[in-house]
Amino acid sequence: MAYQAPKGTRDVTPAESYRWQYVENLIRRTTAKYGFLEARTPVIEHTELFLRSVGDTTDVVQKEMYTFQDKGGRSITLKPEGTAGTVRMFVEHGLFSETMPLKTYYLNCPVFRYERPQAGRLREHHQFGVELFGAPQPSADAEVISLAYDIFTSLGATDLTVKLNSIGCPKCRSNYQTALKAYLEQYRDELCEDCRIRLEKNPLRVLDCKVESCKKITAMAPHTMDYVCNECKAHMHEVQGYLSAVGIPFEMDPMLVRGLDYYTRTVFEIVYDAAGAQGTLCGGGRYDGLVKQIGGPEVPAVGFGLGIERLLLYLDQTGKSIPEPPAMDMLIFGMDDAGKNKAFQLTKALRDAGYSADTDHVGRSVKANMKYAGKSKARFVLIIGENELTTGIGNVKNMETGEQESTALSVEGIINLIGGKGNE
């Protein structure tokens, strides 16, 4: 094979793009209902932006970024997640001066992380994400969770869990970190090698460890919710109240911390029992300090990211089907040069009238064209030969019933026979 797509990247072939488009359309309809407007930001950003926002001790930044120097000597990075760029845009364009809240989303945003690919994990994947700026109220947290949940349920999901936790604000998080660290220190020798390092650098991360021996230790570890300040606690309780009010089931998960540094208070994930291990479909939370962190005023915000590839994989794995794209309304074939010319002309006229139509560009026989029509699931077929041209009358075949009806070789006549469009 001469060339292959780079490791960890995937093509979306013409045959499968309709699945993407179906999900995209659903997302656009849903975000519109919630009042979010799309934003598009560059695929590349200054590396510095991610160091500041995602956090320079995180795995994403430390070992997974596609970073390079451009010809002007600038350090540039392919975005590893969607929030940083959106926040940069928010600050750069002074959007904080507009009426708050500002609700925005990005769709099909390519994100890049240099990792070993596996099921549900790629080096380039595409995200849909939402950011709600300038809304400090707990209802905002519930609003974005509700938006994500709506999309999943619209796709037929009934087997998802919303996991929720609060990691506190900068003021109270340190209380918890000290408590957690003190607790973990007791078991230092029993922790895995990675966790002993985590213990020093970012103790919260130990809670995420999947090693059995560490799990045993963390199971008894202090919970963030017992240490966060009263404001943070109240905030979390209100989020829960709003979720309950709209019937969204959730589960508190004291082990949920997430790997991006900018989160404050609410963090959440929407997960399923994956065949493999990549069960997180959606992850997000509140990031009240981030806008200021990258040069804006103090503006609270909350949002999430959702991987499209992983979502499609989930739909596949759990047998949730996506409707097939509408069939071609009509195929028109000519038998000789004059017939082909007429077929070409009628095809165009049908398209002008809003129908989907096609004709033969390969030079197939009548039989072969019929086969083609059957396979491509066209709704109607018209074949134009000498007879049709001399009489001006042709037979339109209904491919589903096999019946033929004659009509004048005109768009009006054809439309009269085939009725409405397939995509309506």
Place this chain on the structure above:
RNA sequence: GUGGGCGUAGUUCAGCCUGGUUAGAAUGUCAGAUUGUGGCUCUGAAGGUCGUGGGUUCGAAUCCCGUCGCCCACCCCA
């Protein structure tokens, strides 16, 4: 970064252990089964430097070594 599995027609795979005539199947593609009509069936055709380089051997898809690639799991995350 660590560990495991696998590279043979467009696709999914068999053959490899126990080296030996023109490397198979299914599916897909194309053509045909009397004159201008699909789905089923039947027939035929095209399609492979057996990932790649080297070694062993009279002889390698098959055995050995290197290399590249893919997949899966850990880690992390969407």
